[in-house]
Amino acid sequence: MKEETAIAKNKFLEYLQIEKNYSSYTIEFYQKDVEHFISFMIEQCIETLDQVEYFDARLYVTSLFEQKYARTSASRKISSLRSFFKFLLREKVVHDNPFALVIQPKKGRKLPSFLYEEEMNQLFASCDTSTPLGLRNLALMELLYATGIRVSECANIQINDLDLELSTLLVKGKGRKERYVPFGAFAAESIESYLGHARGKLIGSSEHPYVFVNARGGPLTARGIRYILNDIMNKASMSGKIHPHMFRHSFATHMLNNGADMRTVQELLGHSHLSSTQVYTHVTKDHLRKTYMNSHPRA
Missing domain, CATH: 1.10.443.10 (Intergrase catalytic core)
Structure with a gap:
């Protein structure tokens, strides 16, 4: 992971904690999702976050289904990355949000389990x-x-x-x-x-x-x-x-x-x-x- 990418990731996590006031449990999921995408960037030889395009985002989503991720997990990762790039856009780290137009897979309606x-x-x-x-x-x-x-x-x-x-x-x-x-x-x-x-x-x-x-x-x-x-x-x-x-x-x-x-x-x-x-x-x-x-x- 390049130093600039690591700094951007850490700033995003700080933003979630300080500005959004998310719980440590929620932030942990965001961190895993962002790091998973960064691993994908390394595999695809994408050197900086600003080089990520819409085509790359679509390819990433395809890879999630090839790895047999559940729809709910894939949907969460897409949502996390959309928020990540929205933050980077605000901070002028990137010039576009490649996940803005990515369609999330429809979630199956899972009924909540409860105790009698x-x-x-x-x-x-x-x-x-x-x-x-x-x-x-x-x-x-x-x-x-x-x-x-x-x-x-x-x-x-x-x-x-x-x-x-x-x-x-x-x-x-x-x-x-x-x-x-x-x-x-x-x-x-x-x-x-x-x-x-x-x-x-x-x-x-x-x-x-x-x-x-x-x-x-x-x-x-x-x-x-x-x-x-x-x-x-x-x-x-x-x-x-x-x-x-x-x-x-x-x-x-x-x-x-x-x-x-x-x-x-x-x-x-x-x-x-x-x-x-x-x-x-x-x-x-x-x-x-x-x-x-x-x-x-x-x-």
Whole structure:
């Protein structure tokens, strides 16, 4: 990789972190996508970013399908590179955005996976609340399920963001957007128990404002949360893998199944567009059909 290309890549990553306020998890994907394209440039003997043309962009997309990348992965890479060259155009590193007119492959509509209420209860019951880590794990899961927040948002919660009297949480979401989300009695009880009996023991002499901490007392990262949830899944003897977004998906699905309107769920999830929330209607149709078949006298 030429020095100029490496500098351009690093400036783009700084822009995503500082100006766009993207999470480290999102930035990691952008970095991999840009580096993958730079490897393609080296293979094609393209020496500078300004030499990349529309034909090269099309050739790159073709190579993605030859390498059997899934449509979603190819679409993400194209989107990442379109943003990368848009930034380079702004910074006058290039004179054109070769990915501006590249058509992204249509994504197959993947329905969000979620846990049933019985499965959620099974996960909660698997926590050993006689230990500080068990109290933390229960509070973590209860809050994720009660609010539908993203794992990155959960990792960034600070003590002052919690209002236990009003049972509300100030969530700092994508692009510095803030929203208040309520939570119920189960989450409130588990959080109070964790803060009162476990966090102090875990944090020890460390000093930081983050609510959730790891076994060494430091702030719990998004990656740490994923590890904890997979570990809980294994201990609960449940089949399949769990991922943090399943709590978010379960929150949205259960809210809609129990009569919440779409706009409310959109606001609670922090979705900018209603179309992002509407995917859950496909999941809840199955519930509606079962309710109809069980309830209608002529079904």
